[in-house]
Amino acid sequence: xxxxxxxxxxxxxxxxxxxxxxxxxxxxxxxxxxxxxxxxxxxxxxxxxxxxxxxxxxxxxxxxxxxxxxxxxxxxxxxxxxxxxxxxxxxxxxxxxxxxxxxxxxxxxxxxxxxxxxxxx
Amino acid sequence: xxxxxxxxxxxxxxxxxxxxxxxxxxxxxxxxxxxxxxxxxxxxxxxxxxxxxxxxxxxxxxxxxxxxxxxxxxxxxxxxxxxxxxxxxxxxxxxxxxxxxxxxxxxxxxxxxxxxxxxxxxxxxxxxxxxxxxxxxxxxxxxxxxxxxxxxxxxxxxxxxxxxxxxxxxxxxxxxxxxxxxxxxxxxxxxxxxxxxxxxxxxxxxxxxxxxxxxxxxxxxxxxxxxxxxxxxxxxxxxxxxxxxxxxxxxxxxxxxxxxxxxxxxxxxxxxxxxxxxxxxxxxxxxxxxxxxxxxxxxxxxxxxxxxxxxxxxxxxxxxxxxxxxxxxxxxxxxxxxxxxxxxxxxxxxxxxxxxxxxxxxxxxxxxxxxxxxxxxxxxxxxxxxxxxxxxxxxxxxxxxxxxxxxxxxxxxxxxxxxxxxxxxxxxxxxxxxxxxxxxxxxxxxxxxxxxxxxxxxxxxxxxxxxxxxxxxxxxxxxxxxxxxxxxxxxxxxxxxxxxxxxxxxxxxxxxxxxxxxxxxxxxxxxxxxxxxxxxxxxxxxxxxxxxxxxxxxxxxxxxxxxxxxxxxxxxxxxxxxxxxxxxxxxxxxxxxxxxxxxxxxxxxxxxxxxxxxxxxxxxxxxxxxxxxxxxxxxxxxxxxxxxxxxxxxxxxxxxxxxxxxxxxxxxxxxxxxxx
Numbered sequence: 001x002x003x004x005x006x007x008x009x010x011x012x013x014x015x016x017x018x019x020x021x022x023x024x025x026x027x028x029x030x031x032x033x034x035x036x037x038x039x040x041x042x043x044x045x046x047x048x049x050x051x052x053x054x055x056x057x058x059x060x061x062x063x064x065x066x067x068x069x070x071x072x073x074x075x076x077x078x079x080x081x082x083x084x085x086x087x088x089x090x091x092x093x094x095x096x097x098x099x100x101x102x103x104x105x106x107x108x109x110x111x112x113x114x115x116x117x118x119x120x121x
Numbered sequence: 122x123x124x125x126x127x128x129x130x131x132x133x134x135x136x137x138x139x140x141x142x143x144x145x146x147x148x149x150x151x152x153x154x155x156x157x158x159x160x161x162x163x164x165x166x167x168x169x170x171x172x173x174x175x176x177x178x179x180x181x182x183x184x185x186x187x188x189x190x191x192x193x194x195x196x197x198x199x200x201x202x203x204x205x206x207x208x209x210x211x212x213x214x215x216x217x218x219x220x221x222x223x224x225x226x227x228x229x230x231x232x233x234x235x236x237x238x239x240x241x242x243x244x245x246x247x248x249x250x251x252x253x254x255x256x257x258x259x260x261x262x263x264x265x266x267x268x269x270x271x272x273x274x275x276x277x278x279x280x281x282x283x284x285x286x287x288x289x290x291x292x293x294x295x296x297x298x299x300x301x302x303x304x305x306x307x308x309x310x311x312x313x314x315x316x317x318x319x320x321x322x323x324x325x326x327x328x329x330x331x332x333x334x335x336x337x338x339x340x341x342x343x344x345x346x347x348x349x350x351x352x353x354x355x356x357x358x359x360x361x362x363x364x365x366x367x368x369x370x371x372x373x374x375x376x377x378x379x380x381x382x383x384x385x386x387x388x389x390x391x392x393x394x395x396x397x398x399x400x401x402x403x404x405x406x407x408x409x410x411x412x413x414x415x416x417x418x419x420x421x422x423x424x425x426x427x428x429x430x431x432x433x434x435x436x437x438x439x440x441x442x443x444x445x446x447x448x449x450x451x452x453x454x455x456x457x458x459x460x461x462x463x464x465x466x467x468x469x470x471x472x473x474x475x476x477x478x479x480x481x482x483x484x485x486x487x488x489x490x491x492x493x494x495x496x497x498x499x500x501x502x503x504x505x506x507x508x509x510x511x512x513x514x515x516x517x518x519x520x521x522x523x524x525x526x527x528x529x530x531x532x533x534x535x536x537x538x539x540x541x542x543x544x545x546x547x548x549x550x551x552x553x554x555x556x557x558x559x560x561x562x563x564x565x566x567x568x569x570x571x572x573x574x575x576x577x578x579x580x581x582x583x584x585x586x587x588x589x590x591x592x593x594x595x596x597x598x599x600x601x602x603x604x605x606x607x608x609x610x611x612x613x614x615x616x617x618x619x620x621x622x623x624x625x626x627x628x629x630x631x632x633x634x635x636x637x638x639x640x641x642x643x644x645x646x647x648x649x650x651x652x653x654x655x656x657x658x659x660x661x662x663x664x665x666x667x668x669x670x671x672x673x674x675x676x677x678x679x680x681x682x683x684x685x686x687x688x689x690x691x692x693x694x695x696x697x698x699x700x701x702x703x704x705x706x707x708x709x710x711x712x713x714x715x716x717x718x719x720x721x722x723x724x725x726x727x728x729x730x731x732x733x734x735x736x737x738x739x740x741x742x743x744x745x746x747x748x749x750x751x752x753x754x755x756x757x758x759x760x761x762x763x764x765x766x767x768x769x770x771x772x773x774x775x776x777x778x779x780x781x782x783x784x785x786x787x788x789x790x791x792x793x794x795x796x797x
Contacts, residue, residue, distance in 0.1 A: 016236070019238065020236060020237070020238030020239060021146075021238070021239065026149065030142060030146055033141070033142045036141075037140070037141065037142055039140065054187070057185055057186070057187055061139055064183075064214050064235055065142045065143060067214055067235045067236045068142070068146055068235055068236045068237070069142075070236060
């Protein structure tokens with residue numbers, strides 16, 4: 001799996017990230033870091049504890065990371081959640097579906113990255 | 122300008138972002154040309170800036186972060202003045218104009234929105250660093266030029282007015298004196314009121330113009346100017362023309378009527394002999410009709426004239442001159458200005474004679490000189506940094522050697538920096554942000570003690586900045602008495618602002634424990650372990666003085682025929698009897714009661730009573746009646762009961778003693794209450 005294929009698989013924008021970060025090595029280096037990023041775990045934990053401030057910050061950080069790496073799909077869902085939390089939405093009926101979407105996208109993204117990591121050693 | 126700071130070091134960039142990935146992305150893009158420092162939030166960044174403000178060439182700052190976000194960080198930077206020395210680029214996904222505007226308003230130089238690419242980041246970083254350095258350089262160059270220009274201007278004015286002075290047979294000192302006193306008066310006046318709307322910029326202008334006040338004397342004939350005796354009425358009339366004449370000269374300078382220096386000079390020349398009551402010349406202006414510049418120079422002129430030697434008079438002392446001015450002997454002045462003069466009196470008395478005479482009149486160029494010094498600092502910035510580095514090394518070395526906890530406390534934002542040795546000893550990080558909420562402020566110190574300490578630091582004064590206080594600290598689980606010595610620190614400048622403190626923590630636990638043991642030993646009777654009489658007396662006295670209402674009784678106990686025990690069975694046996702008696706008394710009293718061996722075979726018990734005293738007394742009495750081995754134990758007891766006592770311990774003791782002798786004289790083996 002090439003970096004480009006990985007991006008296609010996780011619905012990211014390879015052209016964009018390549019133009020900004022310039023080398024495949026660098027892109028891959030930072031993609032792998034996403035696996036160790038704590039913001040997703042923090043997001044889930046904070047929503048569970050209804051610590052909305054922290055949840056907003058975690059969603060916001062996740063969004064920023066995806067933006068920098070052009071992981072578009074996850075960026076969009078994280079963005080949606082982050083904006084809702086910022087606007088003060090606290091209703092689980094609204095938040096939980098958004099969180100579920102983020103979770104789904106996040107899992108897909110991490111799976112793709114793991115695959116990339118494995119195949120390329 | 123080179124991006125390299127010195128041969129081995131690169132310029133340092135501080136990246137502040139809560140996401141590790143984002144930090145390392147930036148770091149990756151910049152680390153080949155710069156040294157990167159990282160902080161996870163504003164608090165951590167503040168901790169770094171506190172120590173290394175001048176080393177950081179640029180800061181990249183995120184907005185949304187835990188603990189302290191980007192906007193709060195900018196506010197802190199403004200508060201501490203760091204924003205002036207450290208250029209900031211904000212990096213954020215927020216493109217809402219309100220956010221961008223707010224960032225610029227708070228002093229950031231550039232704003233990069235996510236997602237960023239390498240070229241943009243590098244180029245913006247480099248150009249912002251360049252720009253900040255250039256700006257600094259330029260402002261120094263401008264200050265430099267202004268200084269040169271100012272110097273020439275002042276010199277021209279001084280040459281001109283000295284001309285007048287020399288013709289007047291005076292030294293050039295008068296001009297200098299007036300300039301300085303004018304400035305002192307103006308500053309003092311500005312502190313008192315803003316009703317004259319004098320701006321800071323106008324002060325040097327008025328001071329410069331003050332040198333021109335007597336320029337009109339050029340039109341007064343030499344014979345009158347330098348006449349040693351009193352002037353005739355006619356001569357005085359001619360002399361008086363100098364104020365209007367000076368104004369006319371200034372008014373005649375073509376094309377320059379609108380120049381502030383000329384306008385102010387005109388006011389000063391024309392009206393520096395007006396009086397506040399309207400009886401001056403040439404126009405008889407009254408009160409606030411006289412422009413404030415002229416009022417100030419008039420007062421300065423009179424003070425200097427009085428304290429200087431003139432052809433027609435000797436110099437008066439400062440005190441005499443002050444008295445003459447305040448009594449209205451030398452003209453009538455604005456009462457507010459007289460207040461200012463009075464306030465300045467100590468300075469004038471101390472320093473008037475030592476006012477410098479060279480070409481560097483100190484005060485008015487002070488602010489420019491300060492700029493100059495800053496400029497030198499810029500030129501020598503590398504050397505300064507090296508010195509700082511040395512100082513840090515020295516400090517660290519000494520701190521490590523001393524086996525004491527050294528710390529620095531910063532009030533804004535609140536943080537505590539520990540010496541490395543201290544951090545290890547306390548098992549804490551070197552930098553503690555928000556120490557009140559961390560283990561340091563609520564475990565090592567109790568929360569209450571820590572607030573007490575911090576309140577004390579803040580309340581310390583510059584006269585007495587050092588505080589010593591003992592606290593019981595929790596050092597890794599064991600409670601130990603420690604001495605905390607601190608020195609509070611304030612910023613330079615007026616008014617000084619409280620910034621924090623430095624201090625050290627010394628373990629004095631063993632010392633305190635030893636002292637307590639010694640105190641205990643000194644208070645005890647070595648044979649029985651009861652209190653000795655001195656200690657009992659002190660305790661009882663303190664109770665009597667504190668509790669003026671309480672019900673207490675004092676019981677004196679004397680072992681009957683104790684001498685016999687010593688004589689018949691030996692002193693060692695006698696000691697056994699005493700110990701036995703002491704144990705018995707201890708057994709039938711409470712720990713709050715005071716029991717003491719008064720001396721020899723006499724004991725004393727001091728206790729509270731409710732209504733019934735007999736039971737308590739008899740309990741002791743019967744405990745001590747019986748037999749110890751071969752010796753028959755019996756006691757004589759004297760008791761005095763009080764309800765409120767306004768006399769001292771001694772008189773109470775005497776009453777109990779009297780009652781005890783009563784018991785003895787009635788045949789021993791009994792107890793007696795004191796009766797009046």
